[in-house]
Amino acid sequence: MSTTELAAHEVPKVAIELSVNGKRYRREVEPRELLVQFLREELRLTGTHIGCDTTYCGACTVLLNGEPVKSCTVLAVQADGGEVLTVEGLEQDGQLHPLQAAFSEHHGLQCGYCTPGMLMSAYALLERNPKPSRKEIRKGIQGNVCRCTGYHNIFEAIEAAAAAMRKE
Amino acid sequence: MYPAPFRYHRAESVAEAIGMLSELGEGARALAGGQSLLVLLKIRFDEPTDLVDLARIPGLDAIEQRDGEVRIGALATHARIARSEIAAAIPIVRDCANGIADNQVRSRGTIGGNLCSGDPSCDWPALLTTLDAQVHCEGPAGKRSLPVDGFVEDLYATALQEGEIVTGVSFALPGPGSAGAYVGFKRCAPAYPTTSVGVQLTLSGADCVDARIALGSSGLTPIHATAAEAELRGQTLGEAVIRRAAEAAVAASDPIDDQRGSPAFKRRLIDTLVRRGIDVARRRCAGEQVEVSHEYY
Structure with missing residues (x-):
């Protein structure tokens, strides 16, 4: 070809x-x-x-x-x-975005290599769906691979960020 | 990874795209969302001299339903199709649109690009074959419409002539008593399916009035499993009939040995997916809401 x-x-x-x-x-x-x-x-x-x-x-x-x-x-x-x-x-005026804060708080990363992509997919998910179920979170980051965490803390972080963002 | 150098041209209309592709000749490729093409260019599987970007052509991304016919523009993305009223009304379309790759790829990838890549792992050709769709093309010789069955002629080869592009696809809105399912299996979300199966049934009670079955990722082209359909048509759907249909679909397949699995493994999957597709289509015909898509680990 x-x-x-x-x-x-x-x-x-x-x-x-x-x-x-x-x-x-x-x-x-x-x-x-x-x-x-x-x-x-x-x-x-x-x-x-x-x-x-x-x-x-x-x-x-x-x-x-x-x-x-x-x-x-x-x-x-x-x-x-x-x-x-x-x-x-994502950060505004030196303040971490709620997703970034939640990834830090819930230890939603280990090596950190996948983290920027995870944050952006999570951001896109929460823009469309402010209160996703655990299954919807899994679907939301289906195109992002993390080889360290097993995803558990990433799910926790996204749930926490979603809750924090809804309160604003 | 960079693709090899190429010149970039942006078409503002279908006529301009056809003119550019005809003039630039065999080294030129049409670019839509790029989710198949750019992947191939990056590994230098293909080294075109020119890319003609179709993505800004107005009006080619419409998704509409009129007079019992559904028409989807070539530039409609998988994500937009998945969120459309058409997908809400026709579950088999939603199964397919939501099953392709992942959120990011579905944001960019288009139904036209998926069809024209000629990649046997693409899902729309098999889905559209299941729905007996027409492919609408426009080229230097004018407009023509072709049945999707046979549009992908061989590995990475389609019926398109030089300078010709696909502008959209259309299919009849499934009537009462008709419903389908598109099911696939893949190793992870971004992966191409190991195999996938589309089933559309028209039932009268438990009797099968009509059936369409197509297989994706099951050979070098999408496969229209006509012998499997013949096993169902005119029959009462029971265990033995469904088994014979699944066996006929497996016999029609010609899966290759690759990193996704051995031919024997894929044949077992096709058997399972045909049975599952029939089961879901049958339940949907009866009015049940069933959510399916590609399964992965």
């Missing part, structure tokens, strides 16, 4: 403009640049992790126009004109 290979310098860059955590950015990108690489390497927002790089693990999850996506499987040019929320955008 392979065709004549192009060299990177033969390919015109594409101008994109997008909002990340409320801030506007305008950059020229190579068409093949992935959103996760754009976030990490162009914007130096390294909170979004690259885990499996094969659309499996969910460590790279961010919100694009309000929906959770795996940023290793989105081109930066596809996000043109969009609004991106990364883990760096």
Whole structure:
């Protein structure tokens, strides 16, 4: 299926403009640049992790126009004109987001590698469903793999965060 | 992992997309949500010279029901289909839309892309075969509609001609006494199914007036299990009839040996899933609310 290979310098860059955590950015990108690489390497927002790089693990999850996506499987040019929320955008005025506070309080992590993606999937879940059942929480983070915790404390943290957010 | 370099073009209309794809020729690929294509590009399974992005074409993502027909635009995402009134009204559509991969992939992946990737592990081709859907295409030679059965011709090969794209799919709204189920088994949420099965039954009491059965991830293309349907049609649904239908579906399958399991394992799964699909479809025909989707550990 392979065709004549192009060299990177033969390919015109594409101008994109997008909002990340409320801030506007305008950059020229190579068409093949992935959103996760754009976030990490162009914007130096390294909170979004690259885990499996094969659309499996969910460590790279961010919100694009309000929906959770795996940023290793989105081109930066596809996000043109969009609004991106990364883990760096969760805290407000130096205060941890209730999800971040609950993950800390309930020890919802061990090595922490999957945590940014877990937080973003949990955020997307609670936006849509402020009072999820345990089963709905499991479904909500079905696309995020944690190899340390066995998920138990992650469920506890999301439940606690949901309760805290409902009180606000 | 970076894909190999390619040029990027954004189509603003169907006509512009067809023009771009025709002009750019065989090195060009159409991009919708990218959840199948980008995965292949990253491992350099394919190295196109040009991508034509269809995602911004207005009007291609509509999900509508009119005059007894359901029409779903090619750019409708799995997530939007799962949340649609169509999915609420037709449980087999919800089973499939909710069963594909995980939340993140369903946010981006589209029904058109799923169909056009030609990947035998994709679920929409099998689901649409179960519903006897039509695929609506537009290309340099104009518009045409094809039955979905046979649209995926071979591994990663579809009936699309050069410059042609899928604009949507349509199928008849299942009538009274007709209901279906789409069930699959996968190793974990993001994984492709090990196998999946769609069953649509039209019943009069316990008598099967009509049946459609299709298999996904059970060979190099989606499989329309016509011999299994023939075992059910005109019969009273009992244990022996259902067993023969399951055996006929297994006989129609041709599962490959891969990391998801051996052919023998997959055949056992197909047998189980056909029985489960018939059971759920039958209960839904009787008005029972049954929630199913892909199962995983």
